[in-house]
Amino acid sequence: MKYTRLPHTDIKVSKICLGTMTWGRQNSEEEGHEQMDYALDQGVNFFDTAELYPIPAKKELYAVTEEFIGTWFKKNGNRDKVVLATKIAGRAEFTKHIRTTGFSRESLIKAVEGSLQRLQTDYIDLYQLHWPERNTNYFGQRGFNAHMIDPWTDNIHQVLETLRDLVQEGKIRHVGLSNESPWGTMRFLEESKVHQDLPRMLTIQNPYSLLNRLFEVGLSEVSMRENIGLLPYSPLGFGVLSGKYLTEIPPRKARVTLFPNYNRYSGETATEATRKYQELAHANGLSLAQMALTFVNTRPFVTSNIIGATTMEQLKENIRSIDVDLSDAVLDGITEIHKAIPNPAP
Numbered sequence: 001m002k003y004t005r006l007p008h009t010d011i012k013v014s015k016i017c018l019g020t021m022t023w024g025r026q027n028s029e030e031e032g033h034e035q036m037d038y039a040l041d042q043g044v045n046f047f048d049t050a051e052l053y054p055i056p057a058k059k060e061l062y063a064v065t066e067e068f069i070g071t072w073f074k075k076n077g078n079r080d081k082v083v084l085a086t087k088i089a090g091r092a093e094f095t096k097h098i099r100t101t102g103f104s105r106e107s108l109i110k111a112v113e114g115s116l117q118r119l120q121t122d123y124i125d126l127y128q129l130h131w132p133e134r135n136t137n138y139f140g141q142r143g144f145n146a147h148m149i150d151p152w153t154d155n156i157h158q159v160l161e162t163l164r165d166l167v168q169e170g171k172i173r174h175v176g177l178s179n180e181s182p183w184g185t186m187r188f189l190e191e192s193k194v195h196q197d198l199p200r201m202l203t204i205q206n207p208y209s210l211l212n213r214l215f216e217v218g219l220s221e222v223s224m225r226e227n228i229g230l231l232p233y234s235p236l237g238f239g240v241l242s243g244k245y246l247t248e249i250p251p252r253k254a255r256v257t258l259f260p261n262y263n264r265y266s267g268e269t270a271t272e273a274t275r276k277y278q279e280l281a282h283a284n285g286l287s288l289a290q291m292a293l294t295f296v297n298t299r300p301f302v303t304s305n306i307i308g309a310t311t312m313e314q315l316k317e318n319i320r321s322i323d324v325d326l327s328d329a330v331l332d333g334i335t336e337i338h339k340a341i342p343n344p345a346p
Contacts, residue, residue: 001043002322004303006083007202007227009174011125013046013083015297016322017231019308020047024054024064026255026310032068033075035315040081042319046304048205048231050087050130051115052095056259059097063118070120083125085231086115087178087205091131102133103155105162112171127163127172128205131179138179139207142214142346156191160198167199176203176231182218189226201228203303208232210241210277210292211270211345213338220301229303232296236307237265237345241292242314243278246271255310269344273337280333286324289314293321295334 002015018039023032036047053065066086073079088111089095090103101107115124134152137144166172177185185204192200204223208215208230215223215230223230236242238255245266250257256266265274274288281291296305309315326334 003043004229006126006174006303007229008200009202011083011174013304014044015302015304016044016319017046017048017085017304017306018044019233019306020049020065020069021053021055022255022308022310023068024061025056025058026054026258029068029071032065033072034312035309036069036072037076038312038315039319040078044319045081046083046085048085048306049119050089050128051098051111051118052087052089052130056262057089057094057097062098063114066115066118070118074120079121084119084121085126085128085176086119086124087128087130088112088115089130090133094131103129103159103162105158108159108162108166112166116171123170124172126174126176126203127166128176128178128203129159129180132181132184134184136181136184138181142343144181154187156187157195157198160188160191160195163199164197174202175199176205177201178205180204180206182222185219185222185228186226189222189228203229203231205231205233205306207234208296208299208302209235209237209265209345210295210334210338211237211265211273212343214343214346215301223301230299230301231304231306232302233306234265235293235296235305236289236318237270237274238262240265240270240274240345241277241288243274243288246275246278265345267344269341273341273344276337276341277334280330280337284327284330284333286330287317289317290321290324291326291330291334293318294324294326295331297322298326 092100135148135150278288281288307318
């Protein structure tokens with residue numbers, strides 16, 4: 001395994017992060033435990049979850065994924081071997097079954113305490129704001145629409161004050177963002193620069209893959225100049241970049257087969273790009289999944305690549321991507337495909 005550090009800390013994290021959002025829907029508790037056992041044995045010491053998981057979110061399954069992780073910690077007594085990240089679900093349209101009060105002080109405190117209880121731990125290493133409360137161009141929107149301005153009140157100072165208090169109480173160690181824009185990221189960073197008693201956002205968890213490189217537009221410069229690390233999610237685009245959906249018969253238990261509305265990476269143009277990437281990978285003796293993951297692993301703004309798997313075979317292949325090197329010919333080929341079909345799945 002290869003390691004880096006959470007920006008501005010001495011916390012060592014593996015370049016591969018174990019994602020958990022399928023546990024409780026596509027994976028059982030036993031399978032989640034098996035994945036954690038294997039990942040940790042392979043040197044993966046960074047796990048990411050959220051109170052919103054499993055996905056698709058469902059009221060009856062609220063925060064089951066965190067509970068699975070908690071029972072694993074209790075069984076193995078190895079909490080100290082894992083850098084643990086989780087998130088508060090803040091945007092009302094996605095979280096009506098949880099709460100509709102966003103990132104208010106009461107919501108943050110309640111969410112943290114709930115996660116601590118379910119995870120069976122005294123502290124969370126990295127606590128992330130899962131979605132912006134305001135209207136902005138997240139999740140599938142290429143650009144900001146000026147007509148989407150809403151009456152949102154800028155409460156970033158208050159949010160950081162509450163997070164500071166939770167840090168001081170020892171319940172969380174550090175904080176990060178998720179699905180944020182360049183404006184939102186800089187707004188949080190500037191607030192903690194001006195008010196140095198407030199915690200600094202260390203990471204941003206946004207989508208990033210061969211099919212969606214929009215992070216490179218604006219946010220990659222923020223990441224490099226401000227040293228806020230990307231934790232890319234969906235590096236295989238819901239499994240599309242494994243190539244398994246290019247067959248005539250969709251795989252029976254695969255994510256997009258089970259949840260057809262999760263078609264963000266399955267449009268006609270994205271499928272064309274995926275086919276071209278697969279041809280490039282196979283021509284160079286690589287699997288498409290390992291080429292796609294290795295590309296993400298090696299981007300200079302990436303702190304740790306969040307992989308997810310529903311089978312052990314997938315998990316093993318994904319983790320092995322850390323040992324794959326991409327030749328100049330492969331990188332040049334990726335560049336040419338991206339130029340021809342840029343960001344087909346925003």
